[in-house]
Amino acid sequence: MPTQILMPALSPTMTEGNLVKWLVAEGDAVESGDVIAEIETDKATMEVEAVDDGIIGKILVAQGTENVPVNTPIAMLLEDGEDASSVVIPSKVEETNVETEQHSIDVQDGDTTNNRDILYAKGIIIEPVPFDEAAFSETVNQTVREALRDAMAEEMRNDDRVYLMGEEVAEYQGAYKVSQGLLDEFGARRVIDTPITEHGFTGMAVGSAMNGLKPIVEFMTWNFGMQAMDHIINSAAKTLYMAGGQLGCPIVFRGANGAASRVGAQHSQCFASWYAHVPGLKVVAPWSGADAKGLLKAAIRDPNPIIFLENELLYGEKFDVPVSDDFEIPIGRAKIEREGSDVTIVAFSIMVGKSLEAAEMLAEQGIDAEVINLRTIRPLDRYTILESLKKTNRIVSVEEGWAFAGIGAEIAALCGEHAFDYMDAPLVRVCGADVPMPYAANLEDLALPKPQDIVNAAKKVCYV
Amino acid sequence: MSSSKKQKTKPLPVSLKELKKLYYEMLMIRRFEEKAGQLYGMGLIGGFCHLYIGQEAVVTGINSVQKPQDTVVTSYRDHAHMLACGMSPNGIMAELTGRIDGYSRGKGGSMHMFSREKGFFGGNGIVGAGTAIGAGLGFGHKYSGDGGVAIAYMGDGASNQGQVAECYNMTALWDLPVLFVIENNQYAMGTSAPRHAAGQLYRRGEGYGIPGEQVDGMDVFAVQKAAKQALDYARSGNGPYILEVMTYRYRGHSMSDPAQYRSKEEVASMKEERDPITQVKNMLQDQGVDDDALKAMDKDIKAIVAEAAKFAQASPEPEAHELWTDILVERV
Numbered sequence: 001m002p003t004q005i006l007m008p009a010l011s012p013t014m015t016e017g018n019l020v021k022w023l024v025a026e027g028d029a030v031e032s033g034d035v036i037a038e039i040e041t042d043k044a045t046m047e048v049e050a051v052d053d054g055i056i057g058k059i060l061v062a063q064g065t066e067n068v069p070v071n072t073p074i075a076m077l078l079e080d081g082e083d084a085s086s087v088v089i090p091s092k093v094e095e096t097n098v099e100t101e102q103h104s105i106d107v108q109d110g111d112t113t114n115n116r117d118i119l120y121a122k123g124i125i126i127e128p129v130p131f132d133e134a135a136f137s138e139t140v141n142q143t144v145r146e147a148l149r150d151a152m153a154e155e156m157r158n159d160d161r162v163y164l165m166g167e168e169v170a171e172y173q174g175a176y177k178v179s180q181g182l183l184d185e186f187g188a189r190r191v192i193d194t195p196i197t198e199h200g201f202t203g204m205a206v207g208s209a210m211n212g213l214k215p216i217v218e219f220m221t222w223n224f225g226m227q228a229m230d231h232i233i234n235s236a237a238k239t240l241y242m243a244g245g246q247l248g249c250p251i252v253f254r255g256a257n258g259a260a261s262r263v264g265a266q267h268s269q270c271f272a273s274w275y276a277h278v279p280g281l282k283v284v285a286p287w288s289g290a291d292a293k294g295l296l297k298a299a300i301r302d303p304n305p306i307i308f309l310e311n312e313l314l315y316g317e318k319f320d321v322p323v324s325d326d327f328e329i330p331i332g333r334a335k336i337e338r339e340g341s342d343v344t345i346v347a348f349s350i351m352v353g354k355s356l357e358a359a360e361m362l363a364e365q366g367i368d369a370e371v372i373n374l375r376t377i378r379p380l381d382r383y384t385i386l387e388s389l390k391k392t393n394r395i396v397s398v399e400e401g402w403a404f405a406g407i408g409a410e411i412a413a414l415c416g417e418h419a420f421d422y423m424d425a426p427l428v429r430v431c432g433a434d435v436p437m438p439y440a441a442n443l444e445d446l447a448l449p450k451p452q453d454i455v456n457a458a459k460k461v462c463y464v
Numbered sequence: 465m466s467s468s469k470k471q472k473t474k475p476l477p478v479s480l481k482e483l484k485k486l487y488y489e490m491l492m493i494r495r496f497e498e499k500a501g502q503l504y505g506m507g508l509i510g511g512f513c514h515l516y517i518g519q520e521a522v523v524t525g526i527n528s529v530q531k532p533q534d535t536v537v538t539s540y541r542d543h544a545h546m547l548a549c550g551m552s553p554n555g556i557m558a559e560l561t562g563r564i565d566g567y568s569r570g571k572g573g574s575m576h577m578f579s580r581e582k583g584f585f586g587g588n589g590i591v592g593a594g595t596a597i598g599a600g601l602g603f604g605h606k607y608s609g610d611g612g613v614a615i616a617y618m619g620d621g622a623s624n625q626g627q628v629a630e631c632y633n634m635t636a637l638w639d640l641p642v643l644f645v646i647e648n649n650q651y652a653m654g655t656s657a658p659r660h661a662a663g664q665l666y667r668r669g670e671g672y673g674i675p676g677e678q679v680d681g682m683d684v685f686a687v688q689k690a691a692k693q694a695l696d697y698a699r700s701g702n703g704p705y706i707l708e709v710m711t712y713r714y715r716g717h718s719m720s721d722p723a724q725y726r727s728k729e730e731v732a733s734m735k736e737e738r739d740p741i742t743q744v745k746n747m748l749q750d751q752g753v754d755d756d757a758l759k760a761m762d763k764d765i766k767a768i769v770a771e772a773a774k775f776a777q778a779s780p781e782p783e784a785h786e787l788w789t790d791i792l793v794e795r796v
Contacts, residue, residue: 203599230590
């Protein structure tokens with residue numbers, strides 16, 4: 001049967017082109033791969049190759065013809081033994097391109113899923129799975145550092161696939177001593193000192209996760225994680241989607257985030273907003289020792305890539321931490337650390353402590369503040385924030401990072417979109433100053449949010 | 465090229481059955497890619513599409529000496545690697561057309577297909593990223609002690625990425641079973657190797673103690689022989705190995721590349737004098753395999769490829785709700 005040779009699309013954007021020159025004539029035998037014509041596209045002049053063996057039976061579009069639409073038959077190819085007279089010239093071009101639908105977040109696709117992740121992705125407000133923290137009454141008073149170490153040790157005892165990799169995690173016992181004792185218990189096979197080579201070892205950890213392991217990657221600080229951002233986002237976060245669900249990446253990336261003390265601009269930065277932007281990641285930011293242990297255990301057990309943002313200044317702080325091996329805080333659920341009725345203060349990580357201090361200062365002035373510890377940045381517990389706002393009608397967000405496109409901006413959008421009628425005042429953001437972190441003690445102090453800043457913001461939304 | 469001389473008739477390096485198998489596999493890749501190019505021309509495949517035509521001997525030769533537990537990761541020019549791993553032409557072609565029966569349910573495209581079952585861990589659209597993933601696959605083999613070797617393919621362009629050096633260091637430091645394959649097709653998109661790479665790529669592991677070797681990638685037997693030694697080396701606990709396979713792509717970097725950075729004579733001489741498939745075809749003919757038998761093989765392959773193209777057009781586009789699935793794994 002004669003086959004049509006069609007005007008090819010030779011770039012992602014080409015819709016028509018000029019048939020510059022035929023390099024074969026009617027009656028010529030061609031093999032697949034032979035160059036048969038030259039075509040000028042919107043970008044360049046390209047050669048067209050035959051894709052089948054045969055004889056050029058009829059040239060349908062003469063050379064020199066301009067603006068030939070893609071998919072127009074330009075010649076007929078005959079098989080051995082066929083006659084040119086058998087060629088029937090097609091009368092019109094078949095449309096093969098299908099218009100693609102544009103999707104918006106409001107698209108009604110008739111899907112009745114109960115999948116929480118999908119509902120979340122669509123921006124639907126759902127109450128996270130409740131968590132009965134009071135059930136874990138047996139506690140030990142320990143530092144955040146010890147709580148993190150215990151979480152890793154317990155999960156490594158439970159699952160041989162879990163291993164820890166990073167700079168100075170093994171023999172040095174952790175640059176911040178978070179992995180103290182793990183090498184002794186689990187050995188060099190599972191507690192691995194890497195060279196200073198974040199891009200490489202992060203990609204390697206991702207590859208090992210695809211091959212069945214459950215890595216914990218420690219970045220000495222998240223500032224160095226920037227070297228590895230391509231693998232965190234392009235390799236870890238997107239693979240499940242790009243693979244149509246058949247290949248995921250269970251991995252925890254953890255380390256110190258945000259400002260420490262007097263370490264300058266390159267070592268003092270909050271990455272919450274950077275990673276919270278990305279579908280396919282979960283982003284967790286503990287404050288207390290219980291947060292650290294319960295959330296890290298949940299992160300290690302989770303089958304998805306998790307960004308776990310710790311804080312150097314909190315490592316040495318002591319809290320009561322549940323001892324149970326089953327203590328696991330569900331990712332995606334915030335905690336109301338202090339109940340109040342006049343104003344909601346939403347914070348995460350080290351700013352939870354500052355907010356609780358601010359709440360005490362406000363109480364002395366007769367303002368009863370509710371403090372929400374987000375615990376998880378993505379998926380954000382929109383439900384708890386909105387329920388609190390509906391009660392207090394006033395809200396302040398607190399973060400150490402920069403304001404622009406930050407977590408506070410997201411919370412402001414959430415409140416505006418879903419609870420505008422409940423708000424008695426616009427949300428006020430308390431953020432780090434919009435500057436690279438200075439070194440001088442007095443300037444660094446000015447750059448970071450303090451309890452008094454939170455008090456001022458709360459009074460502003462209360463109009464006092 | 466390590467050698468520009470025409471192949472002389474030599475004693476048969478493999479059995480006639482093996483020779484036919486290699487010919488069949490290389491021809492399958494070529495016909496599949498030609499069809500993909502055709503469907504691209506018809507607007508049925510969108511975006512990027514990087515064809516492997518000319519390089520068939522590389523992946524075919526290496527795959528022929530792999531073990532089932534070995535894993536593979538490569539870059540964006542990946543259709544051939546998937547075919548070699550045993551992934552179905554229908555599933556690959558349907559992914560190229562963005563349909564629900566594609567390996568990634570139409571959500572990945574040309575560069576993003578995977579098959580855990582077949583040990584294929586992706587194409588990758590980020591140049592060099594597959595190398596680190598491959599090092600990690602090797603880490604997994606060593607950790608679990610399954611005797612597998614990870615084969616990490618990269619192009620000559622990717623070999624300049626910093627993470628490649630990082631992974632040479634770590635895989636050598638920890639004796640990971642990884643075979644790095646540099647498919648040197650002489651051009652990093654439009655920049656020729658002499659303009660982008662200092663020194664010789666197969667020697668870049670020397671400082672880390674990684675053995676390297678340059679092989680004629682237009683000769684499937686040379687590739688096969690070198691890969692066997694390299695895989696044995698890595699599998700025996702000696703650490704990584706670098707194979708620089710000198711090859712050539714006949715088509716442009718992607719579908720929209722007119723390839724004006726090289727002469728037509730250069731491309732023509734490679735096709736006429738060095739074509740990997742013609743070399744094996746000539747050997748088959750020397751062995752008395754007649755034209756009818758060769759044509760029958762070609763016909764079989766064309767039928768499989770035509771069926772894949774038909775399947776890839778008949779398969780529906782993913783339903784709208786697929787937009788929202790596979791973002792996170794639900795924990796059970």
